[in-house]
Amino acid sequence: MIHEYHHVCRLHHLKKDQKEFTLLDTMIMEGLAERTVRKYLGTKFLANWTKLYQEDKLREFWNKHLEEKHTIKRTDPLHDVLLLGMKGYPYMLGYCSGYYLVKNFEKLSVKKSFIIQSEEFLSKNS
Numbered sequence: 545m546i547h548e549y550h551h552v553c554r555l556h557h558l559k560k561d562q563k564e565f566t567l568l569d570t571m572i573m574e575g576l577a578e579r580t581v582r583k584y585l586g587t588k589f590l591a592n593w594t595k596l597y598q599e600d601k602l603r604e605f606w607n608k609h610l611e612e613k614h615t616i617k618r619t620d621p622l623h624d625v626l627l628l629g630m631k632g633y634p635y636m637l638g639y640c641s642g643y644y645l646v647k648n649f650e651k652l653s654v655k656k657s658f659i660i661q662s663e664e665f666l667s668k669n670s
Contacts, residue, residue: 546584547591550577550657557658567623568614571642572662574627578643580654593636594643602644605634610641614666 554573555562578594597605609626616623625631627638634640645665646652652660 546581547577550580550654553658563617563619565618566614566662567610567616567618567620567626567638568666569662570618570623570627571610571614571638572646572665573642574639575642575644575646575665576657579646579649579652580657583654591639593639596636596640597634597644599644602641605637606641609633609637 551573554576560569578590581589581591613622613626616626626633629635629637646657649665
């Protein structure tokens with residue numbers, strides 16, 4: 545419930561047409577929602593996909609699969625393929641990578657997580 549409610553709040557505050565959402569936007573949205581679950585309920589209640597890969601593997605996946613494609617739009621068929629990890633891509637690739645990008649991001653209030661721009665997470669993780 546917390547995860548999904550975070551999505552509603554972020555979508556409301558971003559005021560961005562969903563057709564304009566990029567893969568990075570979607571990844572960050574999923575990561576922030578799980579980060580909020582961790583804040584309020586603890587790691588025991590995190591989705592299983594948050595624990596699928598080690599950080600070094602996620603960095604490797606970013607370089608190999610996402611770095612050149614994170615700007616594709618939500619309407620591009622490749623968006624969901626990368627997000628979910630289908631057609632030979634690592635399972636739940638976008639979800640896991642989104643959580644990795646936001647997991648250790650400085651002090652970030654839940655309120656700020658509704659409005660922070662997705663690109664800010666790239667500059668802190670590069």
